[in-house]
Amino acid sequence: MNNLYRTIDFLPHGDARGQLVAVEEEKDIPFSIKRVYYMYDTTEGVRRGFHAHKHLEQVLICVHGSCKIHLDNGRETAEVVLDTPNRGLYLASNIWREMYDFSPDAVLMVLASELYDEADYIRDYDAYIKYLKTMEEI
Ligand code: TYD
Numbered sequence: 001m002n003n004l005y006r007t008i009d010f011l012p013h014g015d016a017r018g019q020l021v022a023v024e025e026e027k028d029i030p031f032s033i034k035r036v037y038y039m040y041d042t043t044e045g046v047r048r049g050f051h052a053h054k055h056l057e058q059v060l061i062c063v064h065g066s067c068k069i070h071l072d073n074g075r076e077t078a079e080v081v082l083d084t085p086n087r088g089l090y091l092a093s094n095i096w097r098e099m100y101d102f103s104p105d106a107v108l109m110v111l112a113s114e115l116y117d118e119a120d121y122i123r124d125y126d127a128y129i130k131y132l133k134t135m136e137e138i
Contacts, residue, residue, distance in 0.1 A: 001071075001073045001075070001076045001078060003092065004071070004073055004091070004092045004094065004095040005071055005078070005080070005089060005090060005091050005092065005095060006089075006090050007080065007087055007088065007089055007090070008028065008029075008059065008087065008088040008089075008090055009086060009087055010022075010023055010028055010086045010087065010088060011086075012085075012086045019085075019086070021085060021086050023059075023061075023088070023111070028088075029059050029088070029090075029111055030057070030059075030090060031057050031113040032113065033111045033112070033113070034112060034113060034114050034115050035111075035112040035114065035115055035116060036109065036110070036111055036112070037109075037110050037112070038063075038107055038108060038109040038110065039099075039102075039106075039107070039108045039110075040106065040107045040108075042067075042102040042104075042106055042108075044102075044104065046100075046102065047098055047099065047100040048098070048099050048100075049069075049070075049097045049098040049099045050096075050098055050123065050125075051096070051097070051121050051122060051123045052093075052094055052095055052096045052097070052121075052122045052128045052131075053093050053094070053120050053121060053122070054093060054094070054120050054121075054122065054131070055093050055114065055120055056093055056112060056113055056114050056117075056120050057090070057091065057092055057093060057112075057113040058090075058091045058110050058111065058112050058113070059088040059089065059090050059091075059110070059111045060082060060088065060089040060091065060099075060108060060109070060110050061082070061085065061087070061088045061089075061108075061109045061110075061111070062082035062083060062084070062085070062087075062106060062107070062108050062109075063085045063107050063108075063109050064085065064105055064106065064107040065083075065102070065103035065104070065105040065106030065107060066081065066082060066083035066101070066102075066103045066106060067081075067082055067083075067099055067100070067101055067102040067103065067106050067108055068080065068081050068082070068099070068100050068101040069082065069089060069097060069098070069099055069100075070097065070098040070099075070100065071091070071095055071096065071097055072095070072096040072097075073094070073095055073096070073132075074096070074128070074129050074132045082108070088111075094131075094132070094135070096125065096128055
């Protein structure tokens, strides 16, 4: 599980004017960034995600507000709180994720290693478990 996710603390360049965080691909982010998307105006109480990716790597940054991420590798689960703009959550491929407990002001930004490709998604949990078993057999 530990090799599938980790938090990354970014260095804020703070001074009397406020904070600035810069993230660079292959340095702060462990891949080349091909896509950025973000979620906001999230409906209260909503839970989203419910998928794993076959190849995609991502870094999630809650740039405003807070949210929680539920992770599952088929054997263990973990919950990660994202509540500061200077922390990212790296997710390798092959990990099931659900996002929940969004604060009303939450903006969850995601940096992704690939362009959007629906074929890379596993959106059914049972199919995810079966996929993991086929991976183990290879
Ligand atoms: P969806 O995968 O349902 O979001 P989540 O996994 O957070 O529940 O995505 C919502 C919609 O946005 C869906 O129609 C696909 C589209 N989408 C894109 O067009 N490009 C993207 O990069 C992403 C992440 C989603």
